[in-house]
Amino acid sequence: MKASRTSLFTTILVCCSLLFGSFSLALAQGDGNVALDKLSAGKLINNFRTATLYVNDADEVVGGRFIHTPTGFVLDYLQIQSVPQGFIWVNSYPTSDMGEPHTQEHLLLGKGNVGRAVASLENMSLAASNAFTEQWRTSYQFHTAAGADAFYQLFERKVDALIHPDYTDEEIRREVRNFGVTENPADKTLRLEEKGTVYNEMVSSFDRPGNRLYRALDQALYGQS
Incomplete structure (x- = not known):
C-alpha cells in the first residue's frame, strides 16, 4: 500500500x-x-x-x-x-x-x-x-x-x-451517573441509589480481578490519565 x-x-x-x-x-x-x-x-x-x-x-x-x-x-x-x-x-x-x-x-x-x-x-x-x-x-x-x-x-x-x-x-446525566429512588423489598423503605450505564460499567469492571490487572498495566504504559 x-x-x-x-x-x-x-x-x-x-x-x-x-x-x-x-x-x-x-x-x-x-x-x-x-x-x-x-x-x-x-x-x-x-x-x-x-x-x-x-x-x-x-x-x-x-x-x-x-x-x-x-x-x-x-x-x-x-x-x-x-x-x-x-x-x-x-x-x-x-x-x-x-x-x-x-x-x-x-x-x-x-x-x-x-x-x-x-x-x-x-x-x-x-x-x-x-x-x-x-x-x-x-x-x-x-x-x-x-x-x-x-x-x-x-x-x-x-x-x-x-x-x-x-x-x-x-440523557447525558442518565447515561453517565445519576441518583434514582430504589425500594427496599424487605421493608418497602426508599433510598437513593447511584445509577447510569457508564457508572454501572465502571463499578462492574472494578469487581473483576482481570480488569484491575489490565488497568494497572495500562497505567504503567500510558500514565495515570
Whole structure:
C-alpha cells in the first residue's frame, strides 16, 4: 500500500465486497461512475479529495483514502471479498479524567432522535454492531446481512449521527451517573441509589480481578490519565 498519514480527526475504514458501481453511488452521487483505477491524487469528488490510492501485490488499485474537505473526515475504502461491513474509528484524545470519550461512545449512536433512529434502522437492516473506547480513540464496527443497499443506508445514518448528534443534557446525566429512588423489598423503605450505564460499567469492571490487572498495566504504559 502507498503510505498516508493518519488524520487527527476521524478515520473510517470500510471493508466490503461491493462492486465499483456501488462505491461510486455512495461517493460520487451525480458524478457518474468513477472506477478506482481512474482516480488520481487530488481529484475532488462530491467534496471528497483523493489523498492516495491503495494497490495490491499485482499493482492493481483496490482502494483509496478520501478526505472530506468540509469536515476533515478521512474515508479509507478497501475492496475486500466479505459481507458488507464497516469499521469506524474516531481519534478521541481525553481532555480530562472525566471519561468524555467513553461517554460519547454511549451517546452518539443511541441517544437523541438521531441516535435512536440509527438503533432502530440497525434492527430493520439485519445488522449487528459493537463499540469500544481505547486510550486515544473510539471504535465502531458493524455489518449487515441485508446487502449493499441496506449497508450504505445504515453507513450514511451512522456517520450523520457521529457528526450531528442531538442528545440532551438529561440523557447525558442518565447515561453517565445519576441518583434514582430504589425500594427496599424487605421493608418497602426508599433510598437513593447511584445509577447510569457508564457508572454501572465502571463499578462492574472494578469487581473483576482481570480488569484491575489490565488497568494497572495500562497505567504503567500510558500514565495515570
